Amino acid sequence: MTFFKSVLATVAIVFGIWLLVLFQPTPVEANAAQASTQVSENETAEPSVKPQNLTALPKAIAGITKMTKLDAIPSLWSEFLQSQTFTSKFTGAPIKLYVVYQDISSDYSEAKVTIGLDASSLHTSKHSVALPEADDFDELLPKGKYSTKQLIQGWNNINYARPIDMVLEVNDLGANGELKSTQLFVHYQ
Template structure:
């Protein structure tokens, strides 16, 4: 089964926005080293906007603000876990499109699906100190498979919504990341891509704060 190619394009844009927002001097290098043909003026505007959001948030942050935010957040909802079967790699976030390509071509994953899946998950966690690298999982709910598989357990609540479920373009998905509160420790960012006939139909994005 082949997922629609826009998910790879989405990965390219998100990788660019995320990495350049937190490593501003490297922005032009990233564009020059292979993403130039994929990035439009809209993507560059998204990068600029994310930069300004991060700077404003960090400049206003205080230890009291961060502590209060963590206490409020952790009391919101009971923790829930989903079991994912797919690929997990620790790599640069800018390289997530290559993980998408491997995921789509890994027969041991695609051939064991019981039916066309309804969702595909992308989980970013265990970020490096500079947020350039993370453990990235792309996978399906284990319920979509027949036989035995070794899943990755992902706690996905309590979370905060960055983008409500809906139909979005690549740049809209990438710009949702500007709503992350960078004053707080980021534990996970989770994208859920809802599928119809094996093609992306809608998406939603969550963030989980705090240390695990």
């Protein structure tokens, strides 16, 4: 699979996930449902899963950042792939591509999306997004290859009753640009 096909597949998966996010119940509906099925005082809630494979998280990600409708993310990917600043880093060695979703609107129709690379590999802080420590993220999907349905399930694991700071998607690309694995994390405020 070529790099272009891998990125297109990733774009299609992300687009599908965001469409499903749009059809989730609003936080008010989720809170009402949660209140009706509260855990009794004697039971303890399961702790959130802390990331095991996120130890090499960069301090910042540099790339293309835009406040965009979630159904317009494919055009942002296209803009990223046309940028020589970023595509010149694809030298045939394995690489990590990061996608950060922040400032997600209350109706989940738009967000500030950053697609980029480790800022230290670009030697720039221009248009960079600082990331929290790896221990502060909750893991939604561990490192692996996922079908669209599994990625959607990962997004469904977000606790929408809590305020979301950011959702982080980590894509590992092989030497020839094919998608090797994906990880999905959330950071709550």
